[in-house]
Amino acid sequence: MNPITAAVLSWYKQNARDLPWRQTKDPFKIWLSEIILQQTKVEQGMPYFHKFAQRFENIQQLANASEDEVLLLWQGLGYYSRARNMLACARKIVKDFDGIFPESVEDLRRLPGIGPYTAAAISSFAFQKSAPAVDGNFNRIISRIFGVKKSKNSSGFQSDIQRIADELIENAPPHIFNQAMMDFGSLVCKPRQALCNQCPVLEYCFAFKNNLVDELPVTPQKKALRNRYFHFGILKLRNQIILSKREEKDIWKNLYQLPLIETSEEQNLNFSPMQFANILNFSSISLIKTSIEIIHKLSHQKIIARFYHFEINDLQQAIVEEKTELYGNVNNYLVTDIEAIKNFAMPQLVKDYLIECGLID
Numbered sequence: 001m002n003p004i005t006a007a008v009l010s011w012y013k014q015n016a017r018d019l020p021w022r023q024t025k026d027p028f029k030i031w032l033s034e035i036i037l038q039q040t041k042v043e044q045g046m047p048y049f050h051k052f053a054q055r056f057e058n059i060q061q062l063a064n065a066s067e068d069e070v071l072l073l074w075q076g077l078g079y080y081s082r083a084r085n086m087l088a089c090a091r092k093i094v095k096d097f098d099g100i101f102p103e104s105v106e107d108l109r110r111l112p113g114i115g116p117y118t119a120a121a122i123s124s125f126a127f128q129k130s131a132p133a134v135d136g137n138f139n140r141i142i143s144r145i146f147g148v149k150k151s152k153n154s155s156g157f158q159s160d161i162q163r164i165a166d167e168l169i170e171n172a173p174p175h176i177f178n179q180a181m182m183d184f185g186s187l188v189c190k191p192r193q194a195l196c197n198q199c200p201v202l203e204y205c206f207a208f209k210n211n212l213v214d215e216l217p218v219t220p221q222k223k224a225l226r227n228r229y230f231h232f233g234i235l236k237l238r239n240q241i242i243l244s245k246r247e248e249k250d251i252w253k254n255l256y257q258l259p260l261i262e263t264s265e266e267q268n269l270n271f272s273p274m275q276f277a278n279i280l281n282f283s284s285i286s287l288i289k290t291s292i293e294i295i296h297k298l299s300h301q302k303i304i305a306r307f308y309h310f311e312i313n314d315l316q317q318a319i320v321e322e323k324t325e326l327y328g329n330v331n332n333y334l335v336t337d338i339e340a341i342k343n344f345a346m347p348q349l350v351k352d353y354l355i356e357c358g359l360i361d
């Protein structure tokens with residue numbers, strides 16, 4: 001066994017984190033945890049893992065769920081395409097594999113939402129296949145120890161890391177090696193302020209010897225966030241309110257929100273909230289108040305949002321009419337009781353505002 005691997009494994013014996021999905025070899029639970037933990041910290045993901053594992057005992061149960069239910073359970077975790085892919089993946093496993101998880105990295109890679117890392121994680125944790133689960137921890141640890149100086153987005157970086165990872169995992173129990181690298185990357189060889197003085201592989205480490213710990217891995221410059229201007233209308237009459245479903249290919253696809261008008265930077269200066277009357281075909285609405293500007297940052301976008309509170313005068317009559325008559329060509333709106341809002345999966349930005357202004361708990 002490679003001496004670096006041996007040192008990391010012996011560190012792991014003393015320092016392993018106790019995570020609920022490590023007690024199982026059930027590929028369903030392992031897959032669930034891996035999808036939830038993509039782009040999410042363990043502390044934030046843990047309650048969601050328990051919520052999903054309690055609601056769905058196996059892949060069949062999940063495959064039978066509606067997308068609305070899955071999105072509602074996922075609400076607040078962000079990157080909602082993970083939830084939609086998770087459901088698509090469950091349905092494909094039931095349809096094409098009789099509900100039995102495939103074991104090989106190659107078969108797993110063909111499933112929705114399963115990339116090289118997740119495929120290796122499932123294959124090694126559930127089936128003990130010798131597949132290094134190369135994630136950000138692997139990239140960081142290996143580039144520091146072995147002095148990989150290529151930029152993370154350059155061609156060749158990932159294949160260099162993969163080649164070294166393949167060597168390191170040889171003759172090691174694969175599931176333990178992968179878990180050990182994850183914990184070692186989270187607890188010792190951390191992105192910032194790595195704990196080199198407590199490191200079991202310090203004597204092998206190129207970055208430590210060359211004072212390059214904070215320089216490796218070489219990270220490409222981040223792209224500037226794209227600004228988007230969202231105007232949300234809170235259109236209500238007594239205990240009823242209008243929601244809309246985001247059906248376009250964009251952030252928050254298939255989540256519910258308040259009726260929205262998006263403007264460009266230039267249009268934003270001249271935006272008139274009375275436009276809500278036009279898009280929803282209301283003859284009379286009255287603006288009661290406007291929120292302050294709320295900034296909501298996503299990974300590549302900055303949402304600059306305002307909420308406009310309206311009283312509407314003809315909703316009661318309108319809701320008894322056909323939806324198409326009510327909204328003309330716009331058919332993704334719906335009217336609901338305010339207390340039923342909690343049954344709809346919503347972007348956190350909208351949900352937080354509705355809580356803040358007292359419309360929901």
Ligand code: SF4
Pocket residue numbers: 141144145188189190194195196199200201202205206207208213
């Ligand atoms: S010496 Fe520091 S940089 Fe090198 S592997 Fe250990 S913790 Fe990471």
